[in-house]
Amino acid sequence: MLIKNITGVKGIKCWGLHSGVKSMRRDLAMIYSEVPAAAAATFTQNDVIAEPLKISREHIKDGKIQAIVINSGNANACTGAQGYQGARAMADTAAGALEIEPELILVASTGLIGEPFPTQLVTDGILEMVPKLTSDSRAGSFAANAILTTDTFAKEGFLEFELGGEKVNMGGIAKGSGMIHPNMATMLAFVVSDAHIDAKTLQKAVSKAVDRSFNMITVDGDTSTNDMVAVLSNGLAGNPVIDSENHPDYPIFYDKLEEMLIHLAKLIVSDGEGASKFIEYQVLGAQSEERARKLVRSISDSSLVKAAMFGRDPNWGRIVCAAGNAAIGFDYEKADLFLGNEKNQVQVLEKGKPSEIDRNYLKRLLRDSHILMQLHLNEGEAMATGWGADLTTDYVMFNSVYTT
């Protein structure tokens, strides 16, 4: 059987096992590259930063990483010195077992905040894991599953493309609980590729692609203490090195990276048990992408819009009001608004004026589980897209009874 996942990338080995932090499921993963890889990452903007991120931020500064260790079940956040030493032990233990420098290791955690970090279980697990590292595709699946918390399915992606005549592979795994258990709502994504690209150029690509993917999904507007997206590219594909954004192969690599991150981001949105709908928000005809992005975020973050979608309510007043809430100088009198599902949309506003609509037909479209909302500003050529879930009674129920 040929299953393509992160192990389909040249030089990548991994594993995922049960170390005992969780009661039953796999809870520890490692991704290893046979050679040090160019590396780039983005980290949470929250002022409260999990301990492993403090270490990972330092280790990635020189743009070189060879292995990533991720535990689930304990977020190692708000754990103070004990937690910091635990995260340090994760890196040191992995480095020792892999016989590489600790600075080549990224560490990440996801799970409950504020619980003491189970250092012994995790480091024992790392020692057990290293001899098992393999490029067998089963191992990619084990790793993808071991980083989950309350996710209901593993999130994986794989792409093949060409750069300078060479075949290049890119694989990724992610986790994010969607809507329900936000103490564990860390978003983690790890992408590996065998493309040859330098770390500085890779960082530019990652920052831009994260802005268009993970930064455009709405879970509940909060960032987590543990959010992290890391991309490793080990060069084993042998393509001519992409050493700047002006390199002819850069656009191809960037497009594939963006495609991968959007794919993983949409999987995260789709995994909201508390959610009943997947909503795609597009703002078009904007003067700049930045303006379009702000409007997408303002609309998709609005509890009122999200609750209206749950209720299949074509409530354009709330959408316009949420857009105005972004305070970027939105002129609703120029705006067209379309609502519907993926296949059919109905124009509900034309230049700020309500259109004559068949309300029953539109409500039928809004029964779909995939909603598309398009807002045309008619002020320019730029656009942005975002993805979110609706706000449901289940979301509130789940979130009101979590820790206790």
Next chain:
Amino acid sequence: MLIKNITGVKGIKCWGLHSGVKSMRRDLAMIYSEVPAAAAATFTQNDVIAEPLKISREHIKDGKIQAIVINSGNANACTGAQGYQGARAMADTAAGALEIEPELILVASTGLIGEPFPTQLVTDGILEMVPKLTSDSRAGSFAANAILTTDTFAKEGFLEFELGGEKVNMGGIAKGSGMIHPNMATMLAFVVSDAHIDAKTLQKAVSKAVDRSFNMITVDGDTSTNDMVAVLSNGLAGNPVIDSENHPDYPIFYDKLEEMLIHLAKLIVSDGEGASKFIEYQVLGAQSEERARKLVRSISDSSLVKAAMFGRDPNWGRIVCAAGNAAIGFDYEKADLFLGNEKNQVQVLEKGKPSEIDRNYLKRLLRDSHILMQLHLNEGEAMATGWGADLTTDYVMFNSVYTT
């Protein structure tokens, strides 16, 4: 019977009647001062601004207003030229009937967005209203009720105090639907006083007091197209004019104004049918009031915190994470956190470390309908307070089935 309300202010007359915009209840109010009053206001920050606000912003520029006309049932927002002409007709009709300049009139609306404005009904109502204006206290109650939409009770306040040896009166009315029908969630507040204060100094007091009251309550994070707070002070108390913030009487006036606005703001929060709890958020020991305010807003806007309060869940991880989300450089390792009701609080975090707590006792405290949350930053002397409701299943139910 002696009921003190806005009609207890010298020179203030008002009325509220049913003009026919709503099917049954009073829907049109007027507040009139026998002499032109110093006036100050704050308006919505939303890019989409209701038509009456466009006119009121112009009329208040010279700091002099003599009458306020407010209709409910139709927000006159997203109504274009037709709506603008309707709002203009409101002001012109009132000015004609009162025999004053139109520039002395403020107009405000609240109700459904995007419906054509019923100009004829409203102007007919104004003509019927003017002869009825009176300082009888019943009229204050009529006015307070006529500005409501889905509010479940009228919101009024009255204060007496002394300035320079003279007795001064201050009355206020407000509306705000709390949580349920946010298409109508306009926050309106109108305060009248007979204090003698110049318009410029009054504007400074109003801006500051609004920042500490209406800007510190959380409905659902969205601003409405129609939000407006206006304060009229007609000078009939005869106190020496307060002509700057350095005037010895200014602090007394300011404190009373802040007390009034906080009183009205808390009434608005209390009127959330979809809400089960009133939550007071205090951030103490901050380097600056601005930092404290940002943290209060970040915590009280968090869906996760609000859902946890609904579930009586002392989930300190969410509170710390929401504080970190403000991205102001919050250091949780210095922070103390207390949770409970008005009378009893339990320390759940001490310098960032979870305290040993009696979880059952704390959960019992959180059954109270008035929750107090105190976050001590231990970094300075400033503080801020805010008020909000919890996020309940009822909130989502109501908001998913509103217009259609």
